[in-house]
Amino acid sequence: MENTNSSIQEIQNFKGKYPKQLWYLFFSEMWERFSFYGMRGMLVIFMVSQLSMNDKVANLQYGATQAFVYAFTFIGGLFADKLLGYRKSLFWGGLLMIVGSIILAIDPQHFFFFGISFTIIGTGFFKPNISTIVGKLYADDDPRRDAGFSLFYAGVNLGALIGGYICIAVANGSLWSSLVPAALRWNVAFGFAAVVMLVSLITFTQTQKSLGAIGLSPLAAMQASKRKRLELATYIGSLLIIPIIMTMVSNTDYTDIFMFIIGPASLLYLFYEMRSFTAAENKKLIAALVFIVFSIFFWAFFEQSGGSLSLFAAHNLNNTVLGVSLDPNGVNNAANSFFVIVFAALVGMVWLWLHKRKLEPNTVVKFGLGFLFLAGGFAIFYDTKFFADASGKTSLNLFTFGWFVITFGELCLSPIGMSAMTKLSPAKTQAVIMGMWFLASAYGQYFAGLLGANIADASEHASNLEKLNVYANGYKQLAIYALIAGVVLIAIAPLVKKLMQDVK
Numbered sequence: 299m300e301n302t303n304s305s306i307q308e309i310q311n312f313k314g315k316y317p318k319q320l321w322y323l324f325f326s327e328m329w330e331r332f333s334f335y336g337m338r339g340m341l342v343i344f345m346v347s348q349l350s351m352n353d354k355v356a357n358l359q360y361g362a363t364q365a366f367v368y369a370f371t372f373i374g375g376l377f378a379d380k381l382l383g384y385r386k387s388l389f390w391g392g393l394l395m396i397v398g399s400i401i402l403a404i405d406p407q408h409f410f411f412f413g414i415s416f417t418i419i420g421t422g423f424f425k426p427n428i429s430t431i432v433g434k435l436y437a438d439d440d441p442r443r444d445a446g447f448s449l450f451y452a453g454v455n456l457g458a459l460i461g462g463y464i465c466i467a468v469a470n471g472s473l474w475s476s477l478v479p480a481a482l483r484w485n486v487a488f489g490f491a492a493v494v495m496l497v498s499l500i501t502f503t504q505t506q507k508s509l510g511a512i513g514l515s516p517l518a519a520m521q522a523s524k525r526k527r528l529e530l531a532t533y534i535g536s537l538l539i540i541p542i543i544m545t546m547v548s549n550t551d552y553t554d555i556f557m558f559i560i561g562p563a564s565l566l567y568l569f570y571e572m573r574s575f576t577a578a579e580n581k582k583l584i585a586a587l588v589f590i591v592f593s594i595f596f597w598a599f600f601e602q603s604g605g606s607l608s609l610f611a612a613h614n615l616n617n618t619v620l621g622v623s624l625d626p627n628g629v630n631n632a633a634n635s636f637f638v639i640v641f642a643a644l645v646g647m648v649w650l651w652l653h654k655r656k657l658e659p660n661t662v663v664k665f666g667l668g669f670l671f672l673a674g675g676f677a678i679f680y681d682t683k684f685f686a687d688a689s690g691k692t693s694l695n696l697f698t699f700g701w702f703v704i705t706f707g708e709l710c711l712s713p714i715g716m717s718a719m720t721k722l723s724p725a726k727t728q729a730v731i732m733g734m735w736f737l738a739s740a741y742g743q744y745f746a747g748l749l750g751a752n753i754a755d756a757s758e759h760a761s762n763l764e765k766l767n768v769y770a771n772g773y774k775q776l777a778i779y780a781l782i783a784g785v786v787l788i789a790i791a792p793l794v795k796k797l798m799q800d801v802k
């Protein structure tokens with residue numbers, strides 16, 4: 299036992315700015331996000347062009363798949379905390395993601411929902427747990443934690459940038475079209491996701507020894523054969539629910555029911571766990587819940603990206619950014635990640651600069667600022683309608699600028715929120731809280747689909763120019779709501795700060 303403790307301490311006592319394990323996790327997550335965002339960027343366009351869905355249905359379907367992906371992070375977090383440990387969960391999740399992408403690469407037209415269901419469960423086991431492991435590299439009071447999450451977030455976005463651009467551009471035929479036969483474009487694009495996920499998994503397995511005791515089984519004290527049986531049951535159980543997921547994802551009515559249940563169920567579970575914590579711990583958990591609830595709204599707007607903004611990009615944007623010719627869908631998928639990578643460090647430095655002058659806003663105010671930037675970005679998306687030509691095509695430059703502004707909002711909210719989850723939660727329930735953080739994204743995605751479907755519905759059978767107007771007006775509404783959310787958050791900041799106690 300003593301050995302195990304000292305090894306975690308050794309890891310946490312690292313010298314310098316970042317622990318070396320963070321770099322391994324950075325690359326593993328980078329490739330996983332390549333695969334994830336590569337696929338995400340293809341979903342709506344694939345469903346409309348290959349599965350002949352109309353825009354509204356595709357938006358709802360998109361929201362449903364993404365909602366399930368993030369909802370399963372809650373379940374994946376739960377199983378990791380209680381049964382598998384973070385490392386085995388991550389391995390199993392990665393394996394399922396690879397299988398899912400291979401299925402899609404072989405025949406996406408016929409096995410679309412089957413393949414997607416594998417990736418949904420796989421991401422659930424992978425995504426929250428790798429983030430929790432990052433948190434474990436730091437001692438409770440280590441001030442380097444936020445910087446670690448920011449670096450990790452840059453890895454997320456490096457993967458998202460490359461995958462988000464390449465996959466859809468290959469599928470659309472605007473990249474490497476001479477190398478990839480037209481009939482196989484979608485297969486190759488989904489195939490990329492499989493290959494890079496394999497790279498992610500190999501990176502993890504080859505470096506996981508360096509994690510010492512972090513992420514090992516929570517059932518170490520249990521008899522080995524009994525533990526193995528429980529683990530096996532988890533693996534088999536996660537395979538058995540694939541047909542159920544398939545049915546639920548392909549019928550969005552079931553998604554509605556699922557979303558209706560999973561959120562309240564997760565809250566009940568958390569309240570149940572809270573009985574065994576101290577009042578001070580519980581206050582922190584309530585603060586975590588405030589962040590989680592607001593982040594739902596943030597992601598609902600932000601995630602128009604893969605839904606309605608994908609269609610907006612396909613119909614209404616020209617294809618040049620600063621004189622360079624680029625695929626507008628690729629830009630919609632990748633611009634945000636590009637800006638995160640370029641500006642994450644700068645934002646970190648601004649916080650540090652403000653901190654030295656005792657002016658650094660606390661996490662709640664940062665969240666509020668996140669919404670104000672989001673509002674600014676959507677106001678810019680709205681403004682694109684004033685720059686359209688007669689065919690309804692408008693400026694990709696201005697659109698890209700909108701993403702530039704939103705990115706600062708994301709940087710005020712997402713890495714900081716993730717880091718706050720690890721600080722506000724007692725050790726025993728960290729993966730569940732991280733799962734709830736991503737569950738908020740599930741609701742965000744779900745609402746993103748509904749919002750996007752409304753926008754798409756209003757523009758069915760419309761000319762390109764009319765479509766532009768409907769979409770732009772929809773984005774104006776979102777800008778106003780984001781503004782309101784930002785103001786509310788800043789107003790309640792003192793209250794939430796009290797709940798957070800020593801956590802900044």
Ligand code: GLN
Pocket residue numbers: 331454597712736739
């Ligand atoms: N872009 C981040 C990621 O992929 C955050 C996603 C989210 O929480 N919705 O990790």
